[in-house]
Amino acid sequence: MDPHVPDWHLFRAFLAVVRAGSLSGAARTLATTQPTMGRQIAALEASLGVKLFTRSIEGLLPTEAGLRLIPSAEAMAAAAETALRAVSGKADEAQGTVRITASEVIGGEVLPSLLTGFHTLYPQISVELVLSNRNEDLLRGDADVAVRMVRPSQAALVARRIGNIDAGLYAHQRYLKEHPMPLCLHDLRQHALIGYDRNPAHSRMIEMMGVPLTREIFAFRSDSDLAQLAALRAGFGIGASQLGIARQDRNLVPVLHTDLLFSMDVWVAIHPDMRRDRRIRLTFDYLVRELTHYAKTSRHEV
Numbered sequence: 450m451d452p453h454v455p456d457w458h459l460f461r462a463f464l465a466v467v468r469a470g471s472l473s474g475a476a477r478t479l480a481t482t483q484p485t486m487g488r489q490i491a492a493l494e495a496s497l498g499v500k501l502f503t504r505s506i507e508g509l510l511p512t513e514a515g516l517r518l519i520p521s522a523e524a525m526a527a528a529a530e531t532a533l534r535a536v537s538g539k540a541d542e543a544q545g546t547v548r549i550t551a552s553e554v555i556g557g558e559v560l561p562s563l564l565t566g567f568h569t570l571y572p573q574i575s576v577e578l579v580l581s582n583r584n585e586d587l588l589r590g591d592a593d594v595a596v597r598m599v600r601p602s603q604a605a606l607v608a609r610r611i612g613n614i615d616a617g618l619y620a621h622q623r624y625l626k627e628h629p630m631p632l633c634l635h636d637l638r639q640h641a642l643i644g645y646d647r648n649p650a651h652s653r654m655i656e657m658m659g660v661p662l663t664r665e666i667f668a669f670r671s672d673s674d675l676a677q678l679a680a681l682r683a684g685f686g687i688g689a690s691q692l693g694i695a696r697q698d699r700n701l702v703p704v705l706h707t708d709l710l711f712s713m714d715v716w717v718a719i720h721p722d723m724r725r726d727r728r729i730r731l732t733f734d735y736l737v738r739e740l741t742h743y744a745k746t747s748r749h750e751v
Contacts, residue, residue: 455496457529460522462489463501467519470508527591544573547732551596553674555715556580558694560596563739567732574728582674593729594719596736601718609737611715612744615692618704623684625702631687634708638666641686643677646670693747710749715740 465475465486472486479486494501501515511519551560557580564576579592595601601608620628624641631637644667664670669680669688681688687704695701717736723729 455493457525459489459493459496460525461529462486463493463515463518464522464526466490466502466509467511467515467522470510472509474508543571543728543731545728546575546577547594547729548577548579548592549594549596549732549736550579550581550592552582552598553580554678554691554694555596555598557675558678558691559740559743560736563736563743566739567735570735571728571731574732576732580675593723594717594732594736596740597716597718598713600714600716606718607721607723607733608716608718609733611717611737611740613712614715614744614747615710615712615749616689617692617695617706617710617749618687619681619690619695619701620687620704621682621684622700622702624686630702631705634705637687637705641668642666643669643680643686643688646672648672691747692749693743696746706749715744 462475462479465478466472469475469478472483472490476483476486490501497514497518499514500512501518502509503512504510549560549564550556556578560578564578568574568576600610618637620630620640628640629636631640645664647664669677669685671677671680677688678690678694680686681690681701682698690701695703717733717740719729719733723733
């Protein structure tokens with residue numbers, strides 16, 4: 450090993466401090482001590498010849514050099530995690546670890562019950578589930594299997610289109626006991642609406658249907674899909690939900706489905722080299738089968 454190249458554990462310490470915002474928090478994450486974390490950060494700074502953190506009332510903040518280092522350190526961490534998963538089980542055995550990435554709603558509301566059945570079938574396969582609306586890079590090894598709401602842009606991936614999932618507006622029965630059911634889209638302005646805060650991406654499909662939206666019309670604002678769904682279930686107001694999820698709660702009442710419904714594609718993708726790995730192929734095939742069934746329950750009944 451090149452003596453001038455810092456050890457990986459120093460970069461791991463750097464990432465832990467970035468994520469925790471303090472030496473003590475990073476030490477708890479890595480099951481070590483605060484003085485050890487301090488020595489590792491100092492060693493990395495000495496090796497690179499730059500200052501990586503500054504102290505503030507909010508804790509340790511990355512310097513400009515630290516900010517530039519984060520993407521490379523994250524790539525190193527992803528590569529290390531991929532290597533560990535690759536050797537966690539033999540390629541021809543149904544054991545080891547599989548890392549799945551999915552959107553917040555699919556990952557938080559749909560996959561847990563599906564993966565419970567998967568675990569019953571394959572108890573020797575451990576599952577890591579990452580909830581993110583960002584498309585993880587499968588070719589770089591950020592995850593083994595991805596469930597995506599858009600067609601994968603990387604042509605080298607092996608991807609299977611599951612079908613369409615419909616979504617529409619709903620309101621909880623508690624809310625509708627105190628507010629009249631909207632009869633047209635214009636009536637929505639008289640209601641407490643649940644929507645985005647700073648990221649309008651999730652509302653663009655509605656806007657494409659001719660319904661103008663601005664964040665100011667929402668009485669409850671959050672860029673977390675799960676938080677919006679929780680507000681809907683709490684009876685805060687009218688918000689969007691996938692039909693398959695809403696149908697599991699009898700208290701959620703469809704709102705204006707004859708006027709406003711939108712569909713999303715669902716895809717399951719894996720790295721082409723992973724097809725030969727039995728645990729990942731089993732996971733891929735299982736998700737394709739079970740999500741196909743879920744998609745059928747998430748379509749509007751004409």
